[in-house]
Amino acid sequence: MANYEPKIVGFLCNWCTYAGADLAGTSRMQYPPNMRPIRVMCSGAVDSVYILRALLEGADGVFMGGCHPGDCHYVSGNYKARRRMVLFNSIMKSVGLDSDRVWLRWISAAEGRKFADTITEMTEHLRKKGPSVFKEKWEV
């Protein structure tokens, strides 16, 4: 694909990562515009169906951001998100799909720098990997 720009769907927790993204913005930090942020109340509230739907419809990557372990606004949502991620990765591996396109990261409201760096890193990572096979594959 000639003009390949990675397309990332991001699920950002309202209390930490979304605020971290906000801080990156208000601090005028530069990072690639490849991620479409979706604000969710908790990383533990993101069902696998939304990650899978994004991937199967052709997103090159899915980013999930939550509070650091121990800092969840709802006490344990991110621990549950972590377990669900383990399950998700196991299933992707079992059927031979690439779970390397789905990133879960803990980014607090104070970590604007970390947010900008992580999105930059993920965009570059996906640029190297090339477009997702599901971008063209319509028979899913």
Place this chain on the structure above:
Amino acid sequence: MKGTIQVESKNPEATIRGLFAQWLKDGKLSAILTPAYSAAGTATVALVSNPEKLAEAAPLLPAMGVNAASIVDEIARDGSPNAKVGLFLRPCELRAVVELMKLKQIAHESLVLIGVDCPGTYKAAGFRNVRGKDADFDNKHVRDQAGYADNVNFRMGCQMCEHSKPLVYDLNVGFIGMDPDTELWVEAASDKGKTLLEGSEIQEQDEPDSRKQALEKLSAARRAKTARRIEELDKAMMGPEKLVEYFADCLNCHNCMKVCPVCYCRECFFDSDTFQRDIAEHVRVSLRKGATRMPSETMLFHLTRMNHMMLSCVQCGICEDSCPVTIGLATLYKKVSQNAQSEFDYLSGRNLDEPLPLVTFRESEFLKVGEE
């Protein structure tokens, strides 16, 4: 309490019916859910309450059309002080009942779990041809198949099953590694189970070594077969190209979800309005890749079902039996669920006190996830 009971006139099935009759007459149970012959001689399930009607019950019937946990899910959502129902179920059915109890779909209160050994079953469809008019078919099955691991006519789920003895039960009725013409194994694991055995003539003893060895041998053979099947599966299924091919014939009928004993939502997310698109929306989605497969989002359905259900999957394989386009779901779900459950050192239906992996967590686990 554990030991053996005498089998009369080489008929273990009649002996079990005799136990049923006793339990119903003594009022220890108000009804028993048991496999039974249908009007067509195929397999069905009956809730028998009158001992006179026990001739219809076929506790050792080796055919399965439905995982009976689905039926328990329908009838025992709540308990009642006015009913005490004995569930005479196979190991995979009991495992599913245990999972559904943990998922708060089945109330334990009115139920007594009676688990029977199961060396494997045939599909209910076509079973009348397998059985013919042989009235002694069930007993022959118990006699001949108990030590035989590789019956290719069994349901695919059964061919890979390594749990021929129930994992959780109040009472286990067993025949594997025994001489079922003369004696059956009975083992009460709880007070409910002990109550059932009171008054019966039991030769108390420890589980015979022959039984332990026969069960272990059967499990080992099945594990080897599973490994071979998964090796073949991987050649046909791994990776995006092949995975899409594997599910290419899917009609989106959702049968696999409807017959699944542990798929417990009253309304499936995939039947909800979330997946209703109007025609303009369909066109908009189609424009993204230039075309959309119809019916749409079948791959999403299967992958999501895996994410939702694999930790409770009991690998009964009833999904494959119910698939109108014969997608090889039993082996696929065997592999995926084994891998998923082992991540959390979990085994579905193993223990009522073991929490479901997704409702619990430890702070100091999976520390790399989310960090790199």
